[in-house]
Ligand code: HEC
C-alpha cells in the first residue's frame with residue numbers, strides 16, 4: 001500500500017512539474033512566430049471600382065477595431081469589446097505611415113496577413129480575423145482601398161500599442177489558435193443571382209458573420225466554417241460600450257430563440273441599419289451601412305437553409321430560457 005502511494009505521489013509530482021514547465025514555456029514564448037508564406041510578388045491594380053468596393057468592406061469589417069475614435073484615422077485602438085480574460089489587446093495602425101503603419105508592406109505581405117494571420121515579420125497577429133474564404137477580388141479591393149487617397153488611411157504617425165496578452169491568450173495561441181494555410185487555388189465569389197450561394201459567401205467569406213454568431217471563438221472552424229460548434233446559433237460573450245456583458249444572437253430560424261419569427265424586411269432593417277424589432281443593436285455588431293439590399297436579402301435566403309438551433313440569450317425572455 002505504502003509503495004503504491006509513493007508511486008502515485010511521484011507521478012503526481014511529475015505531472016505538476018510538467019505542467020509548470022509548459023506554463024513557463026508559454027509565458028516566455030508568448031505569441032509565437034511562423035515562417036512567412038512563400039508568395040510570388042504581386043501588384044494589385046487600384047481601379048475606382050475596387051477602391052469603392054474595398055471602402056465598403058473595410059467600413060464593415062475593419063474600422064470597428066482599427067479606427068481611432070478621436071481622430072477617425074485607422075491608426076489602431078484598444079479592443080475593449082474583448083472579455084478581460086484575454087488581457088489588453090490593441091489593433092494596429094494600418095494607415096499608410098511608413099514607420100508605424102503599413103506603408104512598407106508589399107501587396108503580397110498584406111494578402112498573406114489577411115489570408116493566414118502571419119505578419120511580414122512572421123509574428124502571428126492574434127485576434128486579427130483571417131479572411132481565408134474572402135474572394136481574391138474582395139481581398140484586392142480591400143488592399144486597393146488601404147492604398148487609396150481616402151482620409152482615414154492617410155499616414156498617421158501613432159505607434160501601434162504593444163500587445164499585453166494574458167496567460168490565457170498566450171496559452172491559446174500556443175495550442176488552439178493558429179495561423180491558417182494559404183488557400184489552395186483561386187477564391188471566386190458566386191454570382192449574386194444565386195442568392196443562397198451568394199448569401200453563404202457573405203456569411204463565411206466577406207462579412208464573417210459566423211465568426212461572432214457561433215458558440216465560441218475557440219471552437220470556430222475557419223477552414224470549414226459550417227463545422228464550427230453551434231454554427232450561427234449565437235452565444236459568444238462580448239463587452240459592449242457601456243461595459244455590460246452581451247451575447248451574440250441566434251441567427252438560425254428557430255421561431256423562439258432565433259430569427260424564425262422575423263420577416264425578411266425586419267432582417268434587412270436590422271443588418272443594414274442596426275435596428276432590430278427589439279431596439280437598436282449594440283456594438284460589436286458591425287454597422288453594415290454600405291451593404292446593399294441584394295446582399296442583405298441573399299444572407300437571409302441563405303440563413304433559411306442553415307440547420308436550426310435552439311439557443312436562448314437573455315433577450316429572448318424568461319419563457320424561452322426556461323424551455324431550453
Ligand atoms: C477584431 C478586431 C480586428 C478586426 C475586425 C480587424 N483587425 Fe486587423 N488587426 C487587429 C489586431 C489585434 C492586429 C494585430 C496587432 C498586433 O498584434 O500587433 C491587427 C493587425 C492588422 C494588420 C497588420 C499591421 C501590423 O503592423 O501588424 C493589418 C494590415 C490589418 N490588421 C488589417 C485589417 C483589415 C484590412 C481588416 C478588415 C478586412 C482588419 N484588419 C480587421 C484587429 C482587427
Ligand code: HEC
Nearest residue numbers: 207208209212238247248249270271276281282284285286
Ligand atoms: C464582431 C462580431 C459580429 C459580427 C461580425 C456580426 N455580428 Fe451580428 N451581432 C453581434 C452581437 C454582439 C449582437 C447582439 C447585439 C445586441 O444584443 O444588441 C448581434 C446581433 C445581430 C442581429 C440581431 C438578432 C436579434 O435577435 O436581435 C442580427 C440579425 C445580426 N447580428 C446579424 C448579423 C449578420 C447577418 C452578420 C454578418 C453580415 C453579423 N451579424 C455579423 C456581433 C456580430
